Amino acid sequence: MLARADALLRSPDRAAVGNSARLAAFLARQAVEDLIDARCAALTGVPVVTGTTRARLAVLKSLDTTPAGPVLIDAWHQLTTFCHHHAYQLSPTVPEVRAQCAAVERACLGRMPESSVGSASDDTVSK
Numbered sequence: 001m002l003a004r005a006d007a008l009l010r011s012p013d014r015a016a017v018g019n020s021a022r023l024a025a026f027l028a029r030q031a032v033e034d035l036i037d038a039r040c041a042a043l044t045g046v047p048v049v050t051g052t053t054r055a056r057l058a059v060l061k062s063l064d065t066t067p068a069g070p071v072l073i074d075a076w077h078q079l080t081t082f083c084h085h086h087a088y089q090l091s092p093t094v095p096e097v098r099a100q101c102a103a104v105e106r107a108c109l110g111r112m113p114e115s116s117v118g119s120a121s122d123d124t125v126s127k
Contacts, residue, residue: 001031002101002109009094009101021092025082028101032075035108039064039072071107075100 005027008020033053040056041047043063057076060069078100082092 001027001034002105005031005097005101009098019091021094021097022082022085024094025079025092025097025100028097028104029076029079029083032072032079032104035068035104036060036072036076039068039108068108071103075104 005024008024008027036053036056037048040059043059053076057073060073063069079097082097082100085091
């Protein structure tokens with residue numbers, strides 16, 4: 001799903017023009033939730049941790065001592081914010097969503113995303 005989100009950010013199709021960053025954020029959040037489920041299962045030894053995503057985030061926060069835990073928690077919160085539409089907020093930008101995807105790929109999948117190999121300077125987002 002992260003690869004599909006990256007593809008959407010690189011070249012949105014006609015239906016996604018104007019909403020590509022928000023749609024990519026939604027796909028990336030789904031990927032992050034899958035990674036959270038897998039990480040919780042690995043930490044607890046239970047194949048499926050029941051409960052809400054916030055409960056799973058609490059499991060990560062308390063049990064995960066690797067750098068992946070905080071990255072997943074932060075990415076989930078940021079991507080959830082990007083997914084929600086409010087009239088008083090600006091839509092997420094492509095570099096903001098791309099930065100979250102890149103952080104997840106680096107910390108959890110151990111690889112550098114393809115889209116940021118040659119464009120690291122224009123994908124940075126200050127916090």
